[in-house]
Amino acid sequence: MKPAHPETPxxxxxxxxxxxxxxxxxxxxxxxxxxxxxxxxxxxxxxxVAAITxxxxxxxxxxxxxxxFFRIVSTEGPQVGDLNLWAADDLSERFYAGKTxxxxxxxxxxxxxxWSGFPHLRPMATIIRDTLDWYGFDDDGGSVHDVIGTRCDxxxxxxxxxxxxxxxxxxxxxxxxxxxAGLPLDAAEGHVHDVLNVFMCTGFLxxxxxxxxxxxxxxxxxxxxxxxxxxxxGALSACPGGDCGTAHSSDQAVCHPLRVEVLRPxxxxxxxxxxPARNGYGGGHxx
Numbered sequence: 001m002k003p004a005h006p007e008t009p010x011x012x013x014x015x016x017x018x019x020x021x022x023x024x025x026x027x028x029x030x031x032x033x034x035x036x037x038x039x040x041x042x043x044x045x046x047x048x049v050a051a052i053t054x055x056x057x058x059x060x061x062x063x064x065x066x067x068x069f070f071r072i073v074s075t076e077g078p079q080v081g082d083l084n085l086w087a088a089d090d091l092s093e094r095f096y097a098g099k100t101x102x103x104x105x106x107x108x109x110x111x112x113x114x115w116s117g118f119p120h121l122r123p124m125a126t127i128i129r130d131t132l133d134w135y136g137f138d139d140d141g142g143s144v145h146d147v148i149g150t151r152c153d154x155x156x157x158x159x160x161x162x163x164x165x166x167x168x169x170x171x172x173x174x175x176x177x178x179x180x181a182g183l184p185l186d187a188a189e190g191h192v193h194d195v196l197n198v199f200m201c202t203g204f205l206x207x208x209x210x211x212x213x214x215x216x217x218x219x220x221x222x223x224x225x226x227x228x229x230x231x232x233x234g235a236l237s238a239c240p241g242g243d244c245g246t247a248h249s250s251d252q253a254v255c256h257p258l259r260v261e262v263l264r265p266x267x268x269x270x271x272x273x274x275x276p277a278r279n280g281y282g283g284g285h286x287x
Contacts, residue, residue, distance in 0.1 A: 042270035046263035056255035059172035059237035061180035067269030078243035215245030
């Protein structure tokens, strides 16, 4: 956090230095554009094959074959969720929130992709529908579906409060993955990673840069829908903060379930779609 009263006096050309133009680090113009019309047409003819209810303050795993769709649905009241994704056959290939943020921005919506880490660096899922896309950015700089937060966890909670709480999203995701993959808890925990904060409204305070959250605009019926680009194992936690309008990592907030629906396109994958190859970098790290 930048100090309110800096110790170092500004140089004579401070204004000019601050006025340097911003340059987008990773222009996404050369990324292949998803065919959203074809994907949405396919969802209109898709058949549901699974529906998973995620209880409040818990997490559940789900599987989505490549070329299928999945959607996260608010069902009973305002609730945010923390989403992890892995390649179904290789837990070492997992969602890379930092690179996704660098490519698409701090908050995701329609047409943005969730990218996996190195050496794969390929799209794992593409957002094809977002009923909260109307929100945009508010006057505080807040928006929904962020990739800037991590996940509420018992370690930070203990650091700040001195208490132990076992229903943080990190804990929930760890238990869900351990059960699904048949792993000991300590082995599963190493695979839990930074999340897509589904439905959560967040941003950075101007002046201090501190991460903030505010009450999510999500209401029953709101949906975030994806195309699975590879065979996926997912895990979703219904955050103990409810709509995250006051606090998280406690039993005080009113919480609600979330639902994950998996859909199979009629006749196979959407027209024109093909699973992405692993990143084409040749490796070797030659000098």
